[in-house]
Amino acid sequence: MSQLDVRQKLEILADAAKYDASCASSGTVKRDSSKGKGIGSTEGMGICHAYAPDGRCISLLKILLTNSCIFDCHYCINRKSSNVRRARFTAREVVDLTLAFYRRNYIEGLFLSSGIIRSSDYTMEQIVEVARALREDHDFRGYIHLKTIPDADPELIHQAGRHADRVSINVELPTERGLKRLAPEKSGARIEGAMAGLRAAIADTADARGRYRHAPDFAPAGQSTQMIVGADAATDGDIVMRANSLYDRFALRRVYYSAFSPIPDASAVLPLSRPPLMREHRLYQSDWLIRFYGFAAEEVVAAADGETGMLPLDIDPKLAWALKHRDRFPVDINRAPRAMLLRIPGLGVKAVDAILTARRWRRLGLADLARLTSSVARLRPFLIAEDWRPVALSDAADIRPLVAPRRRQQLELFGA
Numbered sequence: 405m406s407q408l409d410v411r412q413k414l415e416i417l418a419d420a421a422k423y424d425a426s427c428a429s430s431g432t433v434k435r436d437s438s439k440g441k442g443i444g445s446t447e448g449m450g451i452c453h454a455y456a457p458d459g460r461c462i463s464l465l466k467i468l469l470t471n472s473c474i475f476d477c478h479y480c481i482n483r484k485s486s487n488v489r490r491a492r493f494t495a496r497e498v499v500d501l502t503l504a505f506y507r508r509n510y511i512e513g514l515f516l517s518s519g520i521i522r523s524s525d526y527t528m529e530q531i532v533e534v535a536r537a538l539r540e541d542h543d544f545r546g547y548i549h550l551k552t553i554p555d556a557d558p559e560l561i562h563q564a565g566r567h568a569d570r571v572s573i574n575v576e577l578p579t580e581r582g583l584k585r586l587a588p589e590k591s592g593a594r595i596e597g598a599m600a601g602l603r604a605a606i607a608d609t610a611d612a613r614g615r616y617r618h619a620p621d622f623a624p625a626g627q628s629t630q631m632i633v634g635a636d637a638a639t640d641g642d643i644v645m646r647a648n649s650l651y652d653r654f655a656l657r658r659v660y661y662s663a664f665s666p667i668p669d670a671s672a673v674l675p676l677s678r679p680p681l682m683r684e685h686r687l688y689q690s691d692w693l694i695r696f697y698g699f700a701a702e703e704v705v706a707a708a709d710g711e712t713g714m715l716p717l718d719i720d721p722k723l724a725w726a727l728k729h730r731d732r733f734p735v736d737i738n739r740a741p742r743a744m745l746l747r748i749p750g751l752g753v754k755a756v757d758a759i760l761t762a763r764r765w766r767r768l769g770l771a772d773l774a775r776l777t778s779s780v781a782r783l784r785p786f787l788i789a790e791d792w793r794p795v796a797l798s799d800a801a802d803i804r805p806l807v808a809p810r811r812r813q814q815l816e817l818f819g820a
Protein backbone atom coordinates (compact mmCIF):
# COMPACT_ATOMS: atom_id res chain seq x y z
CA MET A 405 0.00 0.00 0.00
CA SER A 406 2.84 2.38 0.88
CA GLN A 407 4.28 2.45 -2.66
CA LEU A 408 1.13 3.87 -4.21
CA ASP A 409 1.24 7.51 -5.23
CA VAL A 410 -1.69 9.83 -4.65
CA ARG A 411 -2.99 9.38 -8.18
CA GLN A 412 -3.10 5.58 -7.80
CA LYS A 413 -4.77 5.89 -4.43
CA LEU A 414 -7.34 8.21 -5.94
CA GLU A 415 -8.08 5.70 -8.66
CA ILE A 416 -8.73 2.96 -6.11
CA LEU A 417 -10.52 4.99 -3.46
CA ALA A 418 -12.78 6.96 -5.80
CA ASP A 419 -13.81 3.72 -7.49
CA ALA A 420 -14.48 2.10 -4.11
CA ALA A 421 -16.74 5.02 -3.12
CA LYS A 422 -19.08 4.66 -6.09
CA TYR A 423 -21.25 2.14 -4.24
CA ASP A 424 -22.41 4.84 -1.88
CA ALA A 425 -25.39 6.68 -3.36
CA SER A 426 -25.91 9.32 -0.71
CA CYS A 427 -23.98 12.23 -2.18
CA ALA A 428 -26.54 14.89 -3.13
CA SER A 429 -25.43 18.30 -1.90
CA SER A 430 -28.83 19.80 -1.16
CA GLY A 431 -30.26 21.82 1.67
CA THR A 432 -27.28 23.45 3.30
CA VAL A 433 -26.62 27.07 4.33
CA LYS A 434 -25.20 29.72 1.99
CA ARG A 435 -21.45 30.29 2.39
CA ASP A 436 -19.24 31.88 -0.18
CA SER A 437 -15.80 33.28 -0.68
CA SER A 438 -16.64 35.83 -3.38
CA LYS A 439 -15.56 38.74 -1.18
CA GLY A 440 -12.03 37.38 -0.94
CA LYS A 441 -12.52 35.64 2.43
CA GLY A 442 -11.82 31.93 2.60
CA ILE A 443 -12.03 29.44 -0.21
CA GLY A 444 -15.01 27.61 -1.73
CA SER A 445 -18.74 28.17 -1.82
CA THR A 446 -21.86 26.10 -1.42
CA GLU A 447 -23.57 28.03 -4.22
CA GLY A 448 -23.10 30.74 -6.82
CA MET A 449 -21.23 31.24 -10.10
CA GLY A 450 -18.65 28.67 -11.14
CA ILE A 451 -20.19 25.84 -9.14
CA CYS A 452 -21.50 23.11 -11.35
CA HIS A 453 -23.78 20.30 -10.29
CA ALA A 454 -22.99 17.38 -12.57
CA TYR A 455 -24.93 14.13 -12.57
CA ALA A 456 -23.96 10.78 -13.99
CA PRO A 457 -26.43 9.21 -16.46
CA ASP A 458 -27.86 7.06 -13.68
CA GLY A 459 -28.73 10.20 -11.70
CA ARG A 460 -25.90 10.14 -9.17
CA CYS A 461 -24.32 13.43 -8.21
CA ILE A 462 -20.71 13.69 -9.31
CA SER A 463 -19.90 17.25 -8.39
CA LEU A 464 -18.34 16.31 -5.09
CA LEU A 465 -14.95 14.72 -4.65
CA LYS A 466 -16.35 11.40 -3.51
CA ILE A 467 -13.73 9.14 -1.98
CA LEU A 468 -12.95 6.75 0.80
CA LEU A 469 -10.19 7.51 3.26
CA THR A 470 -9.31 3.84 2.94
CA ASN A 471 -10.88 0.73 1.44
CA SER A 472 -9.26 -1.48 4.09
CA CYS A 473 -11.68 -2.66 6.74
CA ILE A 474 -11.64 -4.82 9.84
CA PHE A 475 -15.32 -5.76 9.28
CA ASP A 476 -16.56 -8.43 6.92
CA CYS A 477 -19.98 -7.33 5.66
CA HIS A 478 -20.94 -9.84 2.99
CA TYR A 479 -22.27 -7.32 0.44
CA CYS A 480 -19.24 -5.00 0.60
CA ILE A 481 -16.39 -5.07 -1.85
CA ASN A 482 -14.08 -3.60 0.82
CA ARG A 483 -14.77 -6.27 3.45
CA LYS A 484 -11.83 -7.83 5.27
CA SER A 485 -11.93 -11.06 3.25
CA SER A 486 -12.24 -9.35 -0.15
CA ASN A 487 -9.37 -9.76 -2.55
CA VAL A 488 -9.22 -6.15 -3.78
CA ARG A 489 -6.28 -3.81 -4.11
CA ARG A 490 -6.09 -1.72 -0.95
CA ALA A 491 -5.15 1.90 -0.53
CA ARG A 492 -5.23 4.49 2.18
CA PHE A 493 -5.04 8.27 2.13
CA THR A 494 -3.64 10.28 4.98
CA ALA A 495 -5.90 13.04 6.25
CA ARG A 496 -3.46 15.56 4.80
CA GLU A 497 -3.67 13.97 1.34
CA VAL A 498 -7.46 14.22 1.32
CA VAL A 499 -7.28 17.88 2.37
CA ASP A 500 -4.75 18.69 -0.38
CA LEU A 501 -6.76 16.83 -3.02
CA THR A 502 -9.99 18.57 -2.06
CA LEU A 503 -8.37 21.99 -2.29
CA ALA A 504 -6.64 21.15 -5.59
CA PHE A 505 -9.86 19.85 -7.16
CA TYR A 506 -11.79 22.79 -5.85
CA ARG A 507 -9.34 25.33 -7.25
CA ARG A 508 -9.68 23.68 -10.66
CA ASN A 509 -13.45 23.97 -10.34
CA TYR A 510 -13.88 20.20 -10.69
CA ILE A 511 -15.95 19.92 -7.53
CA GLU A 512 -18.07 21.89 -5.14
CA GLY A 513 -17.23 19.88 -2.07
CA LEU A 514 -16.18 16.65 -0.47
CA PHE A 515 -18.00 13.41 0.28
CA LEU A 516 -15.82 11.33 2.58
CA SER A 517 -16.45 7.82 3.80
CA SER A 518 -14.12 5.07 4.97
CA GLY A 519 -13.61 1.45 5.77
CA ILE A 520 -12.85 0.87 9.43
CA ILE A 521 -9.16 0.66 10.29
CA ARG A 522 -7.77 -0.24 13.73
CA SER A 523 -10.98 0.83 15.49
CA SER A 524 -14.12 2.86 14.92
CA ASP A 525 -12.73 5.70 17.05
CA TYR A 526 -9.40 5.82 15.22
CA THR A 527 -11.14 5.91 11.83
CA MET A 528 -13.58 8.57 12.96
CA GLU A 529 -10.70 10.69 14.28
CA GLN A 530 -9.09 10.63 10.83
CA ILE A 531 -12.35 11.60 9.11
CA VAL A 532 -12.91 14.44 11.56
CA GLU A 533 -9.33 15.64 11.08
CA VAL A 534 -9.90 16.06 7.33
CA ALA A 535 -12.98 18.21 7.91
CA ARG A 536 -11.36 20.15 10.75
CA ALA A 537 -8.27 20.97 8.68
CA LEU A 538 -10.36 22.06 5.69
CA ARG A 539 -12.55 24.34 7.80
CA GLU A 540 -10.08 25.66 10.37
CA ASP A 541 -6.70 25.62 8.61
CA HIS A 542 -7.92 26.51 5.11
CA ASP A 543 -11.20 28.31 5.78
CA PHE A 544 -12.85 25.97 3.27
CA ARG A 545 -16.48 27.02 2.77
CA GLY A 546 -17.51 24.36 0.29
CA TYR A 547 -19.84 21.48 1.01
CA ILE A 548 -18.68 18.62 3.23
CA HIS A 549 -20.60 15.39 3.70
CA LEU A 550 -19.09 12.97 6.21
CA LYS A 551 -20.09 9.36 6.66
CA THR A 552 -19.95 8.69 10.37
CA ILE A 553 -19.34 5.41 12.13
CA PRO A 554 -22.11 4.44 14.54
CA ASP A 555 -19.77 2.60 16.92
CA ALA A 556 -17.45 5.61 17.33
CA ASP A 557 -17.36 7.75 20.46
CA PRO A 558 -20.40 10.11 20.33
CA GLU A 559 -18.05 13.04 20.97
CA LEU A 560 -16.22 12.27 17.72
CA ILE A 561 -19.50 12.02 15.82
CA HIS A 562 -20.43 15.36 17.35
CA GLN A 563 -17.19 16.91 16.10
CA ALA A 564 -17.98 15.60 12.62
CA GLY A 565 -21.32 17.43 12.74
CA ARG A 566 -19.57 20.66 13.80
CA HIS A 567 -17.51 20.72 10.60
CA ALA A 568 -19.76 18.98 8.06
CA ASP A 569 -22.79 20.27 6.19
CA ARG A 570 -24.32 16.84 6.18
CA VAL A 571 -23.62 13.73 8.19
CA SER A 572 -24.90 10.28 7.45
CA ILE A 573 -24.96 6.82 8.90
CA ASN A 574 -25.93 3.92 6.68
CA VAL A 575 -28.62 1.62 8.01
CA GLU A 576 -27.36 -0.71 5.26
CA LEU A 577 -30.17 -3.30 5.15
CA PRO A 578 -33.90 -2.65 5.36
CA THR A 579 -34.53 -5.27 8.05
CA GLU A 580 -32.78 -6.32 11.26
CA ARG A 581 -32.87 -9.88 9.92
CA GLY A 582 -30.98 -8.82 6.82
CA LEU A 583 -28.43 -6.88 8.86
CA LYS A 584 -27.76 -9.86 11.15
CA ARG A 585 -27.30 -12.15 8.16
CA LEU A 586 -25.19 -9.92 5.94
CA ALA A 587 -23.40 -7.58 8.37
CA PRO A 588 -23.21 -9.54 11.62
CA GLU A 589 -20.64 -7.17 13.18
CA LYS A 590 -23.07 -4.26 12.87
CA SER A 591 -25.89 -3.60 15.27
CA GLY A 592 -29.21 -2.04 14.26
CA ALA A 593 -29.63 -0.71 17.79
CA ARG A 594 -26.23 1.06 17.71
CA ILE A 595 -26.92 2.50 14.26
CA GLU A 596 -30.26 3.89 15.38
CA GLY A 597 -28.77 5.10 18.68
CA ALA A 598 -26.19 7.14 16.74
CA MET A 599 -28.89 8.51 14.42
CA ALA A 600 -30.94 9.54 17.44
CA GLY A 601 -27.87 11.35 18.84
CA LEU A 602 -27.44 13.24 15.56
CA ARG A 603 -31.12 14.16 15.48
CA ALA A 604 -30.91 15.58 19.01
CA ALA A 605 -27.75 17.56 18.22
CA ILE A 606 -29.27 18.99 15.00
CA ALA A 607 -32.46 19.99 16.83
CA ASP A 608 -30.55 21.53 19.78
CA THR A 609 -28.41 23.54 17.40
CA ALA A 610 -31.41 24.82 15.43
CA ASP A 611 -32.96 25.85 18.73
CA ALA A 612 -29.77 27.58 19.93
CA ARG A 613 -29.33 29.40 16.62
CA GLY A 614 -32.91 30.64 16.84
CA ARG A 615 -31.96 32.35 20.10
CA TYR A 616 -28.28 33.25 19.54
CA ARG A 617 -27.16 34.22 16.06
CA HIS A 618 -23.60 33.07 16.63
CA ALA A 619 -24.32 29.67 18.16
CA PRO A 620 -22.12 27.11 16.37
CA ASP A 621 -23.58 25.20 13.45
CA PHE A 622 -24.16 21.47 13.45
CA ALA A 623 -24.78 19.64 10.17
CA PRO A 624 -27.01 22.38 8.68
CA ALA A 625 -27.94 20.08 5.76
CA GLY A 626 -29.13 17.46 8.25
CA GLN A 627 -28.55 13.74 8.25
CA SER A 628 -29.28 11.09 5.67
CA THR A 629 -28.91 7.35 5.32
CA GLN A 630 -28.64 4.67 2.69
CA MET A 631 -30.19 1.23 2.23
CA ILE A 632 -28.98 -1.48 -0.06
CA VAL A 633 -31.77 -2.85 -2.22
CA GLY A 634 -31.85 -6.42 -3.46
CA ALA A 635 -29.12 -8.00 -1.30
CA ASP A 636 -31.61 -9.58 1.08
CA ALA A 637 -35.20 -10.79 0.92
CA ALA A 638 -36.78 -7.47 1.97
CA THR A 639 -39.72 -6.49 -0.24
CA ASP A 640 -40.41 -3.01 -1.57
CA GLY A 641 -43.16 -2.82 1.04
CA ASP A 642 -40.62 -3.55 3.82
CA ILE A 643 -38.28 -0.92 2.41
CA VAL A 644 -40.91 1.81 2.09
CA MET A 645 -42.15 1.21 5.64
CA ARG A 646 -38.61 1.20 7.06
CA ALA A 647 -37.71 4.40 5.24
CA ASN A 648 -40.86 6.04 6.49
CA SER A 649 -40.10 5.06 10.06
CA LEU A 650 -36.54 6.45 9.73
CA TYR A 651 -37.85 9.76 8.39
CA ASP A 652 -40.29 10.03 11.29
CA ARG A 653 -37.99 9.03 14.11
CA PHE A 654 -34.74 10.68 13.05
CA ALA A 655 -35.93 13.64 10.95
CA LEU A 656 -33.79 12.49 8.04
CA ARG A 657 -33.38 14.73 5.02
CA ARG A 658 -33.09 11.79 2.65
CA VAL A 659 -33.11 8.05 2.52
CA TYR A 660 -30.97 6.92 -0.42
CA TYR A 661 -31.26 3.57 -2.13
CA SER A 662 -28.41 1.69 -3.68
CA ALA A 663 -29.24 -1.32 -5.84
CA PHE A 664 -27.08 -4.23 -4.74
CA SER A 665 -24.30 -4.88 -7.21
CA PRO A 666 -22.66 -8.33 -7.29
CA ILE A 667 -19.01 -8.14 -6.30
CA PRO A 668 -16.00 -10.30 -7.22
CA ASP A 669 -15.53 -13.39 -5.01
CA ALA A 670 -19.00 -12.83 -3.60
CA SER A 671 -20.14 -14.64 -0.49
CA ALA A 672 -22.52 -17.57 -1.06
CA VAL A 673 -25.24 -15.88 1.01
CA LEU A 674 -25.66 -13.14 -1.61
CA PRO A 675 -27.95 -13.29 -4.64
CA LEU A 676 -26.17 -14.10 -7.89
CA SER A 677 -27.64 -11.27 -9.86
CA ARG A 678 -28.35 -7.63 -9.25
CA PRO A 679 -31.92 -6.33 -8.95
CA PRO A 680 -33.20 -4.30 -11.91
CA LEU A 681 -32.03 -0.70 -11.60
CA MET A 682 -35.67 0.23 -12.21
CA ARG A 683 -36.45 -1.17 -8.76
CA GLU A 684 -34.22 1.50 -7.18
CA HIS A 685 -35.95 4.11 -9.36
CA ARG A 686 -39.43 2.99 -8.29
CA LEU A 687 -38.38 3.25 -4.65
CA TYR A 688 -37.16 6.80 -5.22
CA GLN A 689 -40.51 7.61 -6.85
CA SER A 690 -42.26 6.17 -3.77
CA ASP A 691 -40.09 8.33 -1.55
CA TRP A 692 -41.12 11.35 -3.63
CA LEU A 693 -44.83 10.47 -3.31
CA ILE A 694 -44.55 10.41 0.47
CA ARG A 695 -42.44 13.54 0.83
CA PHE A 696 -44.08 15.80 -1.77
CA TYR A 697 -47.42 14.33 -2.87
CA GLY A 698 -49.07 13.67 0.48
CA PHE A 699 -49.18 9.88 0.17
CA ALA A 700 -49.01 7.83 3.37
CA ALA A 701 -46.41 5.05 3.35
CA GLU A 702 -49.25 2.54 3.69
CA GLU A 703 -50.83 3.88 0.50
CA VAL A 704 -47.60 3.39 -1.41
CA VAL A 705 -47.37 -0.13 -0.05
CA ALA A 706 -50.95 -0.69 -1.24
CA ALA A 707 -49.70 -0.01 -4.78
CA ALA A 708 -47.39 -3.04 -4.50
CA ASP A 709 -48.36 -6.56 -5.52
CA GLY A 710 -50.37 -8.09 -2.69
CA GLU A 711 -48.53 -11.42 -2.85
CA THR A 712 -44.93 -10.41 -3.48
CA GLY A 713 -44.92 -7.01 -1.78
CA MET A 714 -43.05 -5.60 -4.79
CA LEU A 715 -43.90 -2.44 -6.70
CA PRO A 716 -44.52 -2.94 -10.42
CA LEU A 717 -41.49 -2.16 -12.57
CA ASP A 718 -43.37 -1.26 -15.74
CA ILE A 719 -45.44 1.57 -14.27
CA ASP A 720 -44.69 4.15 -11.59
CA PRO A 721 -46.15 3.72 -8.08
CA LYS A 722 -48.55 6.66 -8.45
CA LEU A 723 -50.12 5.11 -11.53
CA ALA A 724 -50.14 1.70 -9.81
CA TRP A 725 -52.01 3.24 -6.86
CA ALA A 726 -54.50 4.94 -9.17
CA LEU A 727 -55.21 1.72 -11.06
CA LYS A 728 -55.93 -0.04 -7.77
CA HIS A 729 -58.20 2.79 -6.60
CA ARG A 730 -60.33 3.44 -9.64
CA ASP A 731 -63.22 4.47 -7.38
CA ARG A 732 -61.27 7.67 -6.49
CA PHE A 733 -61.29 8.80 -10.13
CA PRO A 734 -62.05 10.67 -12.33
CA VAL A 735 -60.97 13.86 -10.52
CA ASP A 736 -62.45 17.16 -11.67
CA ILE A 737 -59.48 19.44 -12.33
CA ASN A 738 -61.72 22.52 -12.01
CA ARG A 739 -63.05 21.67 -8.53
CA ALA A 740 -60.89 19.08 -6.76
CA PRO A 741 -58.66 20.06 -3.83
CA ARG A 742 -54.88 20.12 -4.32
CA ALA A 743 -54.46 16.80 -2.50
CA MET A 744 -56.65 14.99 -5.06
CA LEU A 745 -55.10 16.76 -8.06
CA LEU A 746 -51.74 15.45 -6.84
CA ARG A 747 -53.14 11.91 -7.08
CA ILE A 748 -53.75 12.16 -10.83
CA PRO A 749 -51.08 10.06 -12.55
CA GLY A 750 -48.83 12.16 -14.74
CA LEU A 751 -49.52 15.46 -12.94
CA GLY A 752 -46.54 16.81 -11.03
CA VAL A 753 -46.45 19.38 -8.23
CA LYS A 754 -45.69 22.26 -10.61
CA ALA A 755 -48.52 21.33 -12.97
CA VAL A 756 -50.96 21.05 -10.05
CA ASP A 757 -49.98 24.48 -8.73
CA ALA A 758 -50.35 25.94 -12.23
CA ILE A 759 -53.86 24.42 -12.45
CA LEU A 760 -54.82 25.89 -9.08
CA THR A 761 -53.67 29.34 -10.17
CA ALA A 762 -55.26 29.23 -13.64
CA ARG A 763 -58.65 27.91 -12.52
CA ARG A 764 -59.21 30.98 -10.36
CA TRP A 765 -59.88 32.88 -13.59
CA ARG A 766 -61.51 30.34 -15.89
CA ARG A 767 -62.48 26.71 -16.30
CA LEU A 768 -59.76 24.51 -17.75
CA GLY A 769 -60.01 22.07 -20.65
CA LEU A 770 -57.75 19.37 -22.09
CA ALA A 771 -55.82 21.88 -24.19
CA ASP A 772 -54.79 23.70 -20.99
CA LEU A 773 -53.59 20.43 -19.48
CA ALA A 774 -51.68 19.55 -22.64
CA ARG A 775 -49.51 22.61 -22.02
CA LEU A 776 -48.62 21.34 -18.55
CA THR A 777 -47.84 17.67 -19.15
CA SER A 778 -46.04 15.57 -21.71
CA SER A 779 -48.89 13.12 -22.39
CA VAL A 780 -52.43 14.26 -21.80
CA ALA A 781 -53.73 11.09 -23.51
CA ARG A 782 -52.58 8.97 -20.54
CA LEU A 783 -54.20 11.31 -18.03
CA ARG A 784 -57.65 11.31 -19.61
CA PRO A 785 -59.10 8.22 -17.86
CA PHE A 786 -58.38 9.86 -14.51
CA LEU A 787 -59.84 13.34 -14.87
CA ILE A 788 -62.76 15.53 -15.74
CA ALA A 789 -62.12 18.81 -17.54
CA GLU A 790 -64.39 21.51 -18.96
CA ASP A 791 -64.56 19.67 -22.30
CA TRP A 792 -63.87 16.07 -21.18
CA ARG A 793 -65.59 13.37 -19.13
CA PRO A 794 -64.15 9.84 -19.51
CA VAL A 795 -67.36 7.80 -19.21
CA ALA A 796 -66.39 4.85 -21.41
CA LEU A 797 -62.77 4.83 -20.28
CA SER A 798 -63.47 4.89 -16.58
CA ASP A 799 -65.95 2.05 -16.95
CA ALA A 800 -63.49 -0.13 -18.90
CA ALA A 801 -62.40 -3.20 -16.94
CA ASP A 802 -58.70 -2.80 -17.70
CA ILE A 803 -57.30 0.58 -18.65
CA ARG A 804 -53.70 -0.38 -17.81
CA PRO A 805 -52.64 -0.96 -21.45
CA LEU A 806 -53.96 2.51 -22.31
CA VAL A 807 -52.04 4.34 -19.60
CA ALA A 808 -48.84 2.31 -19.09
CA PRO A 809 -45.79 3.70 -20.87
CA ARG A 810 -44.13 1.59 -23.54
CA ARG A 811 -41.34 -0.67 -22.20
CA ARG A 812 -37.77 0.54 -22.42
CA GLN A 813 -34.56 -1.41 -22.08
CA GLN A 814 -33.27 -1.67 -18.51
CA LEU A 815 -29.94 0.10 -17.92
CA GLU A 816 -27.08 -1.53 -16.05
CA LEU A 817 -26.08 0.08 -12.76
CA PHE A 818 -22.33 0.09 -13.30
CA GLY A 819 -22.37 -1.14 -16.90
CA ALA A 820 -19.42 -0.22 -19.10
Ligand code: SF4
Pocket residue numbers: 473474475476477480481482483484518519520587
Ligand atom coordinates in the same frame (compact mmCIF):
# COMPACT_ATOMS: atom_id res chain seq x y z
S1 SF4 B 1 -17.92 -1.71 7.73
FE1 SF4 B 1 -18.36 -0.60 5.84
S2 SF4 B 1 -16.46 -0.73 4.65
FE2 SF4 B 1 -16.32 -2.28 6.25
S3 SF4 B 1 -17.05 -4.17 5.31
FE3 SF4 B 1 -18.83 -3.22 6.33
S4 SF4 B 1 -19.81 -1.94 4.76
FE4 SF4 B 1 -17.73 -2.45 4.03
